[in-house]
Structure formats: C-alpha cells, structure tokens
Amino acid sequence: MRRSSPHSASHALEQHIRGRKTAQGVGDAWKDVEAQIFRRAQHEDEVLIPAVVEPLLVWVISGEATVEERDPDGDWHGGVVRAGAFYLTQTNMPYLMRWQAAPEQPFEVMHLYLGLELVNRSAPSLGLNASRLRMRDVSGGQDLLISGILTGLADELRSSREANPIFVKGLLESLTIHLLRHYADKEAATGRKPAQLPAWKLRKALDHMDAHLAEPFDLDRLADLCGMSRFHFSRAFHNTMGQRPSRWFILRRVERAKDMLRDTERQIIEVALAVGYDSPSHFAKVFRAETGFSPKHYRVAS
Numbered sequence: 606m607r608r609s610s611p612h613s614a615s616h617a618l619e620q621h622i623r624g625r626k627t628a629q630g631v632g633d634a635w636k637d638v639e640a641q642i643f644r645r646a647q648h649e650d651e652v653l654i655p656a657v658v659e660p661l662l663v664w665v666i667s668g669e670a671t672v673e674e675r676d677p678d679g680d681w682h683g684g685v686v687r688a689g690a691f692y693l694t695q696t697n698m699p700y701l702m703r704w705q706a707a708p709e710q711p712f713e714v715m716h717l718y719l720g721l722e723l724v725n726r727s728a729p730s731l732g733l734n735a736s737r738l739r740m741r742d743v744s745g746g747q748d749l750l751i752s753g754i755l756t757g758l759a760d761e762l763r764s765s766r767e768a769n770p771i772f773v774k775g776l777l778e779s780l781t782i783h784l785l786r787h788y789a790d791k792e793a794a795t796g797r798k799p800a801q802l803p804a805w806k807l808r809k810a811l812d813h814m815d816a817h818l819a820e821p822f823d824l825d826r827l828a829d830l831c832g833m834s835r836f837h838f839s840r841a842f843h844n845t846m847g848q849r850p851s852r853w854f855i856l857r858r859v860e861r862a863k864d865m866l867r868d869t870e871r872q873i874i875e876v877a878l879a880v881g882y883d884s885p886s887h888f889a890k891v892f893r894a895e896t897g898f899s900p901k902h903y904r905v906a907s
Contacts, residue, residue, distance in 0.1 A: 624646050626641055627643065627763075628640075628759075628763050632770075634769065634772075637719075637720040637723040637777060638717055638718055639716070640717050640762055642759060645713070646706075646712075647708060648704070648706070649702075650703055651702075651703050653699055654694065654696075654701070654702055655699050655847075656801055656844060656846075658801050659721060660719045660784070661716065661717070661719075662691060662716075662719065662784075663693075663715070664689075666713040666714060668710040669688075669706065670686060670704045670705060672684070672686050672702065672703075674744060676698065677698075677701065681703070683745070686745045691751055692744055693742065693746070693784070694743075697801070698844075699846055715759055717758070719784075726778075727778060727785060733785060733789070733791060738790070740784060740788055740789055755780075800841040801844045802838075802845045806831040806841075807842075809830045810842065814853065818857060818858050819880060819881045820881060821881065822850075822854045824850060827842075855891065855895070858882075858891075859880075859895045859896065861879070866904045867903075873888075873889075873901060876900065877900075
C-alpha cells in the first residue's frame with residue numbers, strides 16, 4: 606500500500622468531480638505515479654482539491670475553459686486556459702476550484718500524481734535534499750517540455766498495448782528532473798509542516814466512509830484503519846480535506862441522497878434510510894441545512 610500511495614491520492618477528485626475517466630495507468634509501468642485522463646463536465650460550480658502530500662500535475666489536453674481557484678476563505682481568481690496549460694500543486698492546505706468550459710471541444714485533462722519515492726530518487730541527482738523540497742503552485746502555466754513529455758505519457762495511457770515500463774519510466778524521471786529544476790521550492794520544508802494523511806490512508810478513510818454511509822459514523826474505526834490515534838487521525842484528516850471526518854461524512858451522505866433523489870424514484874423515507882437516517886424529519890432537516898431545499902423540493906427542482 607505504501608509503495609502505491611499516489612494511486613489513492615486521486616480518490617477524492619475522481620469520486621466527487623463530474624465527468625468520465627477515459628484512461629487509467631495500470632501495471633508496473635505506472636507503479637511510481639497515478640496517471641489518469643478525464644473528460645470533464647462542461648461546468649463545475651465548486652470542488653475541493655485535497656492537500657495530499659504527493660505533488661499533483663494537471664494538464665489540459667483539449668478544450669478551453671475559464672478555471673478559477675480560491676482558498677476556503679478567499680476570493681476566486683483565475684482565467685482562461687487552453688490545451689497545453691498545466692496546474693501544479695503540493696499545497697499544505699486544501700483549496701477550491703471551479704470552471705466553465707467552452708462547448709466547441711471536449712474539456713479533457715490528464716492528472717498525474719508523482720509518488721514521493723520518484724521525487725526522492727531524482728532529487729539527489731541535482732544535489733537537492735528531498736526532505737527540504739516542495740513543488741511551487743502553478744496555475745495555467747505553459748511549458749513546452751512538460752507538454753511534450755505528457756503527450757508521450759498520454760499516448761501510452763490510451764494505447765491498446767501494454768505500456769512499456771522502460772519508456773514510461775524514462776519519461777517520468779525526465780519530467781521529475783525538469784520539475785525539480787524549475788518548479789521546486791528548495792527551502793519549503795524549513796518549518797514544521799501540518800500533519801497530513803498520506804494518500805493511501807486518505808483512500809482507506811474515504812472508501813470506508815462511502816461504503817458505510819447507512820451506518821453510524823465511527824471515528825475509532827477510521828483511525829484503526831489508518832493505524833492512528835483518534836486525535837492524530839482527526840487532525841491529519843482536517844489538514845488534508847479542510848473538514849473534520851464527521852463533517853465530511855455528513856456531506857457524503859447528502860451527496861448520495863441527492864444522487865438518489867435525482868436519479869431514482871425511491872421514496873424519500875427509503876433514501877433517508879439508505880444514508881443512515883431513521884427519522885425522515887431528521888433527514889429533511891440535515892438535507893435542507895446543506896442544500897437549502899427539502900428533499901421533496903430538491904427532487905422536483907432536479
């Protein structure tokens with residue numbers, strides 16, 4: 606699990622951003638990274654980007670969109686991006702993103718999570734101390750070398766043949782060296798960093814909550830799954846996701862309920878039971894507090 610930690614960093618994005626995944630890196634060629642291609646929805650109001658420890662590179666393959674970002678308590682900022690633009694983040698804090706894509710072309714993006722083992726192997730070749738590195742945040746940047754390398758990786762992802770480990774490894778190591786040379790903050794780790802969940806622990810926690818939404822919230826179980834105390838797990842989860850575990854659990858219940866109200870004809874009492882509420886009135890109170898609608902009115906409006 607630890608070796609493949611970047612393979613779980615994508616969970617919070619993949620599960621909660623609308624769109625369709627069209628390619629996924631699998632097999633030994635991709636063991637150091639998580640590589641995916643998505644065709645995103647044309648419009649997204651707001652999505653949380655978690656503060657996982659691995660660097661995340663997002664590259665626009667096709668389309669044009671107005672993309673904006675903000676800190677949880679900040680203002681929106683951003684602009685228009687087109688094919689070839691990239692985003693790089695290894696933030697200590699979660700942040701929010703939204704976009705509106707132009708209708709002329711599909712808005713397609715590639716997500717690449719760089720495993721820390723890959724970064725740690727590459728840094729010494731540049732005389733760098735990996736423990737004192739962190740990638741700078743870049744929004745809507747342009748870099749021909751990054752685009753060239755990611756074009757090769759995207760071709761491997763989409764190919765019907767099995768990816769060649771030597772070819773993929775060479776591209777990934779070249780990309781990592783380039784990022785370290787030009788986009789690394791070499792003094793970022795001089796102070797104490799907030800505790801965050803490694804991506805494999807984040808996946809365990811999020812997967813467990815999604816699979817047990819009909820059951821009572823169990824902080825002890827989540828902490829045990831991650832091999833942590835209640836206190837340390839809660840603090841690290843909050844630093845990673847910007848919310849307490851119990852709060853995230855409630856929001857996931859509401860999202861699941863919204864899906865069922867919109868996409869099924871199940872009675873509201875059945876929806877309430879499916880997301881862990883024995884009392885329809887309690888369910889309606891929670892649902893209204895989070896959405897501004899009663900379950901009945903949300904179904905009609907949807």
